[in-house]
Amino acid sequence: MGTEVNRRDLIKRSAAAGALALPAMGALSSCATGGGNDSEKVEKGEKSAKNPLEVNEKAGLSVVIFNGGYGDEYATDAHKVYERSFGKVKHERTQKIRTRMQPLLVKGNPPDVINNSGAEQMDVASLISKDQVADLTPLLDAPSLDDPDKKVRDTLLPGTIEKGQFGGEEVYHFNYSYTVYGTWYSKPALEKLEVEYPKTWDEMLAVCAKAKKEGIAGWTYAGKHPYYFAFTLYPFIAKIGGPDVIKAIDNLEPNAWRHDAVKKAFEAYHELYAKGYVLKGTPGIDHIQSQTQWNKGRALFLPNGSWVENETKKTTPKEFGMAVAPSTGLDKSDAMPFETIWAEASEPFMVPAQAKNVQGGMEWLRVMLGKESAQNFTKLVSALTCVKGAADGMDLMPGLTAANGMHKAAGENIIVPRLPDWHIELHKDRIGGAIATMMAGDISPAEAVKQCQQHADRAAKADGADKYKHA
Template sequence: MSEARVAGTPADPTPNLDRRSLLRNAAAVGLVALPGAGLLSACATSGSGDSGTSGGGKKTATNPLGVKEDAPLDVVIFNGGYGDKYATEAHEPLYKKEFPKATVKHEAVTDVGKTLQPRFSSGTSVPDVVDNSGSGLMDFGALVADGQMADLTPLWDAPSVDDPNKKVRDIVVPGTVDTGSFNGKPFVLYYVSTVFGLWYSGKLFKDKGWTVPTTWDDFLKLLDDIKKAGLTPFGYAGANAAYYMWNVILTSAAKIGGPDVLKAIDNLEDGAWTAPAVKQAATAWAEVGAKYTDKAFLGLKHTDVQLQQNQYKVALYPSGDWLPNEQSKDTPSDFQYQMMPTPSVTSSDKLPANAVRATAGEGFFVPAHAPNKAGGLEYLRQMLSKKGANEFTKLTKSPAVTVGSAEGVDLGPGVNSSQAALKAAGSNVFNIFFDGWYAELDKECRTATNELFFNGGTADAFCTRMQKKADAIKADSSVTKFHR
């Protein structure tokens, strides 16, 4: 999850990519890689920006980025849904193999912003690689605007680890480079395929004889049947995972009115949040909140509600496909995670029921003022190698963006189901960007969603509140604007 509320020089409003074309192209090879979403903004100090790799080592065929062989490397990893074993058991050993004289400092954190904001503010202990993810991540847009992120062009133009005749940019899923770009310059490596939907236990559904609905009437009937069986039909955690739920609401809005509904929201267009499709979606999901959830979930964290699902107390849970790995320690062996797309809300939805939101998560970056910036770029190059990507996929059961990363890997029933859903969606794949561009708008949406779902809020109030916030951001000249 990431944001981009920034203050600084206004950005070029010209789109740098036809993102719907990107989605179609990426879906064709089994992955869509687009920016993720998040919560907290960074308190970054202004800097002069990035210039070169500042390696200090000699560039050679095997060291194309000029890493100084004995320079220490400082790596900070978000210890969330994917854990951190992929770093300690795969990526860091690959780096050490190439630079055995280097020491690698590894730090696993659960709140990236809280941990790193003091380090960035002081400028005295900036790490070399950051996995900026989770609900407490730093604001990507603010970091870019303040000159705190290294340009990744040297990485993308470097020869790949496995085939020196191919650049790194040529071995990743189409769209990966553009996905992490701001105004045409790449700053973020989004590393993991992510598909969003509603998650359930295949065993539970089979035992109860429940089938996956594609229409809203069938969906409500299913929720009634689940409620009669004594389970909470649907739930999410209001304390830190309201993003999961507004994602569902806007997914439904996109299905009702088409992906241009989301494009209008991202572009801060007048009346985008009060569009009929958004109101219809909010109305539909407000009914689910009124009748089919547990109000106590408002105060719970995501892992609390996810654990209740693993205990067969909650039937349906909205999330991305990091969920099976995140819950692997608490999931019964026969639970059989499965993902379904959100059902159609109306009979005249512009997108079919099998349409899905897909993106790439886990945004990695190299700080512009990292002591070993060349080492940080090289670390990302090793991550994107065949071995680095394949080992990550083995350990997390989630495909990386390197083409072929999942070869020979059993992803498990959960991710297999989400990848099957992505394939079935074909060109009907879309994404949402405002949360990665405007942190305050995402924050407002989380609060408004909890009000709508848990506290009896109305669709009109939800839409009006969100439009007011969007209008305020649009009118604020200190906030850099992004468009697609």
């Protein structure tokens, strides 16, 4: 019991000292402690082999889904599976997760499951410090839906559980999708230029130069959401300098951003701008607009995650030949091989601690981790899940086939940066903003490095001694 208190206290001290929450979020969270009324919670059901989490079979359930790249049909399909054994599910979809959900958390009347994703993703570390998020360990220790002899935790891909931990053994975020990040492109587009995907930066510049002569930009990206650049930039930094560079950045170590690998990576990406290889107007467009321009063949390369195939299905031509490859390396001096990628469990779900039906929320997630729902998710949205082997034998779309092959080729050369979830505002707004300004040509790579380090140093001071760290 003492260990549990110490872990929770550590999280509270860390987040309270952090001061990294978005202004609107901070104002709302500050009065959230103590909200909610336990008497409003539904009574537990009777525990059985079919109901290991003691769900009240007559109680309703409320689920809120982020309506982004994955849509929400996979969730409504899971509702039907849940309702075979339990109560009706009230469904809501929105892109305004923070705007819609934060007030409900403050009032102590949140839904039972929240898909905490998207541009308005809530800072889960701050919510944990306010005792607003349920520990999902009971779910992980419950028998899996398809094989009662296996616990849920034993059916998950490596790294899934760790991704939801914040300073202890408790798991507060459950990341359902298994996302592979990389540089997306059209196979026919490269074939038309008579080039192969570039493995070194000199080759990348040569391909972009050839495309420019044909009136095609080398790159486009989500200028309004510059953290998308991290999907290729972070693994690029790791390739150049090794995985410890990323760990130092995650740990907010002094001078981590001043590492030579970061400087080289920034200089390389800035060269795309300097040579005119970035699609005109890119700094002012969002992810949907950049993807649409890419689908129209106006740019060769796009930094993104494996949700992009589903998100662009309305604009992708039938003969587009979507594919993905690891970040292009720098040269033969790289510390890690070309096959190195960033891949991880993503698309986080949480069960609010003050929810009326916490047991039902966990059971809904258990349903999602069953083979039926996992395969349905992959079929509907062209994305892998965190469930081991769920996609085996399935007929995958071209982009997902490429992503799956890239993941297998990486082997153990997979990095999982934690800055995006340990320090969400720093990652998205501060670091992302400095990179965006550099890519727009407004500051030099050296100035971008300087700004990134300054932002990280301020975050480190705010976090104090209890900030999250790699061991």
